[in-house]
Amino acid sequence: xxxxxxxxxxxxxxxxxxxxxxxxxxxxxxxxxxxxxxxxxxxxxxxxxxxxxxxxxxxxxxxxxxxxxxxxxxxxxxxxxxxxxxxxxxxxxxxxxxxxxxxxxxxxxxxxxxxxx
Numbered sequence: 001x002x003x004x005x006x007x008x009x010x011x012x013x014x015x016x017x018x019x020x021x022x023x024x025x026x027x028x029x030x031x032x033x034x035x036x037x038x039x040x041x042x043x044x045x046x047x048x049x050x051x052x053x054x055x056x057x058x059x060x061x062x063x064x065x066x067x068x069x070x071x072x073x074x075x076x077x078x079x080x081x082x083x084x085x086x087x088x089x090x091x092x093x094x095x096x097x098x099x100x101x102x103x104x105x106x107x108x109x110x111x112x113x114x115x116x117x
Contacts, residue, residue, distance in 0.1 A: 014049050017041075028053040032060055075110040
């Protein structure tokens with residue numbers, strides 16, 4: 001693993017670091033209800049890191065946050081996260097092809113099943 005030096009920022013739990021290419025990125029750490037540390041990294045701006053941290057804190061407070069290790073994550077939830085992550089990078093035609101495949105083949109069989117991870 002690379003030697004990444006995290007530097008404190010003026011916001012608690014949010015740190016900045018430099019990638020191997022010298023680009024500054026941001027990360028945050030918080031704890032879930034069980035006290036387990038959650039780390040998210042790779043944010044290109046401090047504002048985006050703060051926004052993501054606030055969203056995750058709200059999910060934890062409302063009880064809707066489910067870590068992969070908790071056993072509460074369903075295949076449908078994984079699909080939603082996957083689709084959301086791809087929606088900004090794929091052309092609409094590619095995204096609609098993925099959605100058709102999900103609806104035709106995966107959803108009928110696996111939607112309510114727990115994730116294997």
